[in-house]
Amino acid sequence: MPTKYHIIQRHSFNSVTESGGCVTDASPQMDWAIGLPFDYVRLYAERKGWKIVPIIESQLELKTFEYDGSTYEIYHDGFNIKQIMKNNREISWDSLPSVLKGLL
Numbered sequence: 001m002p003t004k005y006h007i008i009q010r011h012s013f014n015s016v017t018e019s020g021g022c023v024t025d026a027s028p029q030m031d032w033a034i035g036l037p038f039d040y041v042r043l044y045a046e047r048k049g050w051k052i053v054p055i056i057e058s059q060l061e062l063k064t065f066e067y068d069g070s071t072y073e074i075y076h077d078g079f080n081i082k083q084i085m086k087n088n089r090e091i092s093w094d095s096l097p098s099v100l101k102g103l104l
Contacts, residue, residue: 003055
C-alpha cells in the first residue's frame with residue numbers, strides 16, 4: 001500500500017508518495033523525485049535538514065468541493081491544511097481557485 005509523507009522544509013511544505021521502495025507521486029515542487037528510490041530522497045532530505053513525516057490519513061479531516069468541472073479535496077487536521085488535491089493530483093495553495101480559498 002502506498003505511503004504518503006510530508007516533507008517539511010524551512011519555508012515550504014511538500015509531500016511524496018512511496019510505493020514499492022520508489023517515489024510514485026509528489027507535490028509540484030518535489031516532482032523531480034518521482035521514479036527515484038525513496039531511500040535516496042529520504043537521505044537527500046535529511047542532508048538538507050528537512051523533516052519527513054508519514055501522513056496518517058485517518059487523523060485528517062476531508063472537505064470535498066466540486067468547482068468548474070474539477071474535484072478538490074482538502075485534507076486538514078482541524079487547524080491547518082495538510083494537503084490539497086485536484087482531480088487526484090496534489091496541488092499547492094497558490095493553485096487553488098480564490099473562490100475556494102474564501103470558503104476555507
